[in-house]
Amino acid sequence: MKFTEILxxxxxxxxxxxxxxxxxxxxxxxxxxxxxxxxTYVESLRYGHLLETTxxxxxxxxxxxxxxxxxxxxxxAWLTTDNPRLLFAQTIRLFYKSFRPDSGIHPSxxxxxDAQLGANVSVGAHVVINSNVKIGNDVCIHPNVVIYxxxxxxxxxxxxxxCTLHERTIIGSDCVIHSGAVIGAEGFGFVPxxxxxxxxxxxxxxxxxxxxxxGCNSTIDRPAVGETRIKSxxxxxxxxxxxxxxxxxxxxxxxxxxxLAGGVEIGDRVILAGQVGVANQVKIGKGAIVSAQxxxxxxxxxxxxxxxxPAVPNKLYLxxxxxxxxxxxxxxxxxxxxx
Numbered sequence: 001m002k003f004t005e006i007l008x009x010x011x012x013x014x015x016x017x018x019x020x021x022x023x024x025x026x027x028x029x030x031x032x033x034x035x036x037x038x039x040t041y042v043e044s045l046r047y048g049h050l051l052e053t054t055x056x057x058x059x060x061x062x063x064x065x066x067x068x069x070x071x072x073x074x075x076x077a078w079l080t081t082d083n084p085r086l087l088f089a090q091t092i093r094l095f096y097k098s099f100r101p102d103s104g105i106h107p108s109x110x111x112x113x114d115a116q117l118g119a120n121v122s123v124g125a126h127v128v129i130n131s132n133v134k135i136g137n138d139v140c141i142h143p144n145v146v147i148y149x150x151x152x153x154x155x156x157x158x159x160x161x162x163c164t165l166h167e168r169t170i171i172g173s174d175c176v177i178h179s180g181a182v183i184g185a186e187g188f189g190f191v192p193x194x195x196x197x198x199x200x201x202x203x204x205x206x207x208x209x210x211x212x213x214x215g216c217n218s219t220i221d222r223p224a225v226g227e228t229r230i231k232s233x234x235x236x237x238x239x240x241x242x243x244x245x246x247x248x249x250x251x252x253x254x255x256x257x258x259x260l261a262g263g264v265e266i267g268d269r270v271i272l273a274g275q276v277g278v279a280n281q282v283k284i285g286k287g288a289i290v291s292a293q294x295x296x297x298x299x300x301x302x303x304x305x306x307x308x309x310p311a312v313p314n315k316l317y318l319x320x321x322x323x324x325x326x327x328x329x330x331x332x333x334x335x336x337x338x339x
Contacts, residue, residue, distance in 0.1 A: 001025050001094065003058050003077045006039065009094060010079075010087060015063050017079035018072060023057040028092050031056065041088040042067055051076065060084045060091070100140055100158075118155065136173065148184070154210065166222065172210035172232070180217040183208065187221040187228075187244025187262065200224045202244065215240065215256070223262075231268070249286065267302060277309075291317075 002022050007014060029038040031047060034056035041060035042048060051059065051070040058077040061067045062084050071078040081087045103120040105111070109127040118137035123129070125143040133147050136155035141147075144162045151165045154173030159165070163177045169184035177183060189200035204223035208230045214220065215238035222228055223244035230242070231250040241259045242248065248260075249268035257275045260266075264278050267286030278284065278296045285302030295309030307317035323330075 003039075006058070006091065006094065007079060010090060014087075015080045015082070016068075017077075018068070019077050020075055021077075023077055025058055026095070028088070028095055029056065031059075039091060041084045043084050060087050101142075103138075106143075112149075124161070142179075151184075160216075166206070168205050169222070170205060170207045172208055172212065174211045175208055176213040178214060178216040178218075178238070181214045182219045183214065184222045185219060187223050189224050189244065204228065204244070209250075212236070218242075237274075255292070 003019055003025055004022050006025060007017055024037055025039045026037045029035065029040055031040050031042065031050040031054045034040045034054050036055055036057055038056045039058040039060070040054060040056040042051065044062065045064065045066065048067050048070055051067065051074050056076060059071050061071060061078050061080045063080045063082065068078060068080065101122045101124060103122045105123040106125045106127070108125045109123045109129070111123070111129040112131040112133065114131055115129045115133040115135070117135045118139065120138045121135055122140045124141055124145070127141050127143065128146045130147060130149040132149050133151045135153045136157065138156045139153050140158045142159060142161040145159045146164045148165060148167040150168040152170045154171060154175065156173055157171055157175040159177050160179040162179050163181045165171070166182070166184035171183070184206035186202040189202060190197035191200060202222050202224050204225050205227045206220050206222040207227050209232040211233040212230050214236045217238055218236055218240040220228060220230065220242045221244045226245060228242065228244055228246050230248045233250055234248055234252040236254045237256040239257050240254050243260055243262040245263045246260050248266045249270060251269040252266055252271070254272045255274040258272045260278045261280040263281040265283045267284060267288065269287050270284055271289045273290060273292040275293045276290045276296065282296055282299055284296065284300040285304065287303045288300045289305045290296060290311065291307040291314065293309065294307055294311040296306065297310045300306055305314040306312065307314045
């Protein structure tokens, strides 16, 4: 594909461009790993020095004159946009399409007679679809998926191999459930008695709205009553656990190994970094950010940035961390003053 062809396909997001001989571009790559024929991107001045050494043929830049001059000096074809990373993501789609099998039902699939399948559905080998399941149009179900009774799947949703949807789970359109994920399994509910733990039947629902993605081996539990709900366009990484009765807002992003206890309420566009733990019934406000390995034990205000365990506002955490490094010297000074 010529560089000018890429410009035509991405024209709506491009501000400026410069072409040297209209190079052939046949792959995408990082600045460090790019070879001739690659298109890459620079997100900020921090990486500008790599323009002098990259072997790429073309580069996506922010609208910055210094970076443009660097690229021109290295003989790179370039274009600018306000969000280089986003445009690079769109460029990847010009060169790579994820695997999707043709529509049709594999002969080894087991499908209940009353299950309803929409148009252009793909059902892979050894899939099990139980009674009263409703599947929308253009849904792709990869091998070994198990769908319990009463599940509803929206249009264009993709279920990757070996994921499981438990009874009465509701999943919207354009969702992606990755391999090994379990949606709608029983929440962890038991009542202590003198004879041991009495199991609470989990009669509620797990609901994922449109555009939700769930990573490999993640789990979203259904509650005893009511619902666990993940709102639209939220993205969940691998190995995340969302317990019974949680509500997660729209446009959130959870990194790997995040864990939410029961009844947690998360506002829209909240970011939880890796290994964040959130205690039972805690509320996290809209737009909050929690840094990696933090423990949230009380409510978080909208827009707050939290760090540490137990978590505190990030600015305070940074001050405490600076003091923590000096504790040995401070202790020695205290011992000397106490004599």
